[in-house]
Amino acid sequence: MTTKLFGEPVRRREDARLIIGKGRYLDDIGHNALAAAFVRSPHAHARITAIDTDGALDVEGLVAIYTYEDLHGPMAEPLPVLIPHPQLHHPRTGYPLANGIVNHVGEPIVMVVATDRYIAEDAAERILVSYEELPVVVGVDAAREAANWVHEDVPTNVAAHHHQETGDVEAALAGSTRTMSFTQYIERSACTPMEGKGVHARWDADDSSLRVYTSTQASTSVRAAIAAKLELSLDKVEVIAPDVGGGFGVKIVHPWPEELLIPLAAIALGAEVKWTEDRREHFISSAHERQQRQEITVGYDDDGRISALDVHIWHDNGAYTPYGIIVPIVTATQLVGPYVIPTYRVRVESVYTNTVIVTPYRGAGRPQGCYAMERTMDRIADELDLDRAVVRERNLIQADQFPYDHHLTFQDGRPVIYDSGDYVGLMDKLKVLVGWPEASRLRDEAAARGKLLGVGMAMYVEGTGPGPYEGGHVQVLGSGKVLVSTGLTSQGQGHETAFAQIVASELGVPIEDIEVTTGDTRRFGYAVGTFASRAAVMSGNAIALAARGVKEKALRIAADVLEVDPGDLEIDEGLVQVKGTPGASIPLRTVAVLSNPLRYAFDEAAKQATQFAGPADDSKPPVAVGDAPGLEHVDYYSPIRSTFASGAHAAIVEIDPATWEIEIVKYAVVHDCGNVVNPMIVEGQVHGGVAQGVGGALYERMAYDSDGQLQNASFMDFLMPYASEIPDVVIDHQETPSPLNPLGIKGAGEAGVIPGTAAIASAIEDAVGRRISSMPISPTELYDLMRNDDSELTAAHARRSGTGAMA
């Protein structure tokens, strides 16, 4: 097989293992470990007046009970604010176990450790916590009204006020031919990975060292957090992400209370301790995202060209802000999408509510930004009686405008400068793919079948691959095996395959010889994590650079042996050979043996290498100054700023006007993530993203009641779509390489989810002729909208009903 695999649809190497049950997920580890269970707050806001553990003490199998009183030193302090920001003026975080006050249902109060999880839950059930209930704030509007406060020292509930502007928006609006203002809402959903969180810790008392497995997206950072909080030396802590059954953002947050408490118990008890999150815990004590109220004013001309955009967002950040204000900043800066916005102002109030914390969920604020921008485009088109595609086209950044500077500051503190793109190309392809010009014929045809048909579209630009860095390590063994590692973690994205393809291509070795390890601090100590569509960009490039380093060294050693110039050598199929001279070659594995002057003949490889070993030069040390034994290289990739991927989606929906059931009959995606490492993996990422987009648009919401109780904390009532709810997705690719990184790639992980809500809202609005300004939407809500005489009709609706279905 060829070793030039970059760009090939190589089948995912990890799938066979994962599909036949050979995966090793957190709960597969430590069958004999003690198990932890938690007593969590049943109240959204309350003062804890007493904790009575007596009833649990005689449960047979109980090992230990921990409350806040048992936490000392750094553990007794609030959890860290991972990403502080000057505009986050009132950051608040919880404690590993509640310290007197609980601020959302599900907050951990007591940890119980027992011989197994059943017994731990039996004991937990008998612990009595008394509360004095406090007023509850649920939803962004209640937080905004601030009749009650979540944190008594944060008046008005505003955690952060984020503000960016590119000019005098008031003046620009005043000078605009037309303006319009509207308010819209988007609801809470969540990552809900198939595998929840989980932690397993083992303390080696003789060695005073701790090994922790955790279902995380950031093992190196969890390691640092554990070392700091438990006051251990970093070298005595190793953290490993085993197979992780999905993350989608929730597992980038760290340290979760359990990631500190389980190691704490393991050390205190001198035993293996494990906690596996259950589904209900995941719903009420991990993280959610997406709720915003968006107040938008736009100035534009008669052709639909935008002159000014003023956006005021109320962002629900839940009870605490451990992850800073990353999500609202991403919304604020990604909102502008592929468009020229001459004057833009965005203000975000990030507000506390007595609900689960809000941290990035795939898309991380982008779906909301896209919803704001794209629905604005739809409204302009409607107002002016223009084709929605035409209005977008008139505002697109043109291909010759790159690099394009939006004069905004991104989540990584770097400028929002689009490195490359072809948005006109995306739109052209999308119109063909979805059959945009056919829309009115399709509408008539559906009407003849008694259905309301609508089409909608949405475009986005996604900043991917933010820094600061990732590293890669590539090592060729004497056996010919090539070990590759990177510190960032995998949650099923196919890293084992994609990274191996990169190394195969760079180093000229068969993919079968390559073994990839991710997220294991024993193998790679420095890493940032898997989030923000950054793994391929960051670790992909770092690994490519490491492979190039190995190649350079291999050629240098081989050149010496073959007595040629390194420039005359190439590596193919694991063989270093003189270009154009068949036979003049040396296996790469032999070069690996030669790279180490200490060559005990343990194996055949070492024996064979002896024939190549030249006479030692007595005038030089065996390892030259600046050189190192072994055929390996570590390198890092640190980008100047993010690289910007882009895409365009369109949805066609059919609605039954008797039952108001909504069906997506076609979903089209044009996707540009620069050079593609593996198109099959990218398509899989897009499919999964679209599924979550459909979920967010039509099915999922966190249904909190006014007491802060999550009423649908199970998959019975939280409607994550099944495969049966997901339409077939048609995909077209466009490849606009990034000039910023050696491989020319851009991220693809989050793309699929971003425009779903916007495109589907647009399609439903097109079908029913009523303004859709709150998403998600279900049949029962659509019915309410349709029979409400006060709900706003679109101008298109009036035109259509005036001139018949052809309008």
Add this chain to the structure above:
Amino acid sequence: MKPAPFRYADPGTLDEVLTVLSSEGEGAKVLAGGQSLLPLLSMRLAAPATLVDINRVPGLDTVEATGDGVTVGALVRHNALLHDDAAARVQPLLARATANVAHPAIRNRGTTVGSIAHADPSGEMTSVLALTDGSVTVATPSGVETIGWRDLFVGPLETSIHGPAVVTSAYFPALPARSGTAFAEAARRKGDYAVCGGGVVVTLDADGRVAAVRAAYISVGLTPEVHDLTDAVVGQPADSADWAAAGELARTLVDPDTDLHASADYRRLLVGVLTERTLAEAAAEALGGMA
């Protein structure tokens, strides 16, 4: 999400099952497919002291279809009933309704009788038992009795069966002559419990005119209800009856509740639409059968 401690017994005969149930008293629960009971246990919403597993009891896994009706044993899985052609010929509602019960994995374990014993007003098979005017056979230490559906369903998740008892079978009478059926539902996701659904039976007279119309709904009341809609369309030709009027009538007869997934009004809307649509389908089937 782990159950509280419980004892477990899996007797090999019905007599032994009854003996264990008697000796364990109030805290004992029958375990059939476990598809409703085990989630309740795991969420600690139920904590029976003893589970009496009936899966080893012989003879309970048969479907018996005669000209009069279909008897479904307590261990017949939804999936077996779904694919039982003989049963479908005698009472077509059985296959039509079971096709709407959950997903294949759950249908492979869950039993039709268990779902009736569970008395969930959103369960398809409770409504089919009602619509067909069916009954269950119950074994108790003092003997065997038959309970008609009207006496069986008392409230949501509540039947009139108390004390040591095992439902050994459910009986669904055959479809009357010159009749057609249909079953439809609206669910948020395919295979979910319906937001609203229902089955209908349309019976024609010898001239192909509507003689009787009965409908039963799920997820719209506390217990399964059967509504007679005959008045709206009686005597009308089956191929052109005013099914919308029957739908209208149905809307006035139901009293649904609001929950997370649907408002009461929306459910009422669906009752009307589904009734109209299923009646037309059932009438066409009845006519086809007469041709």
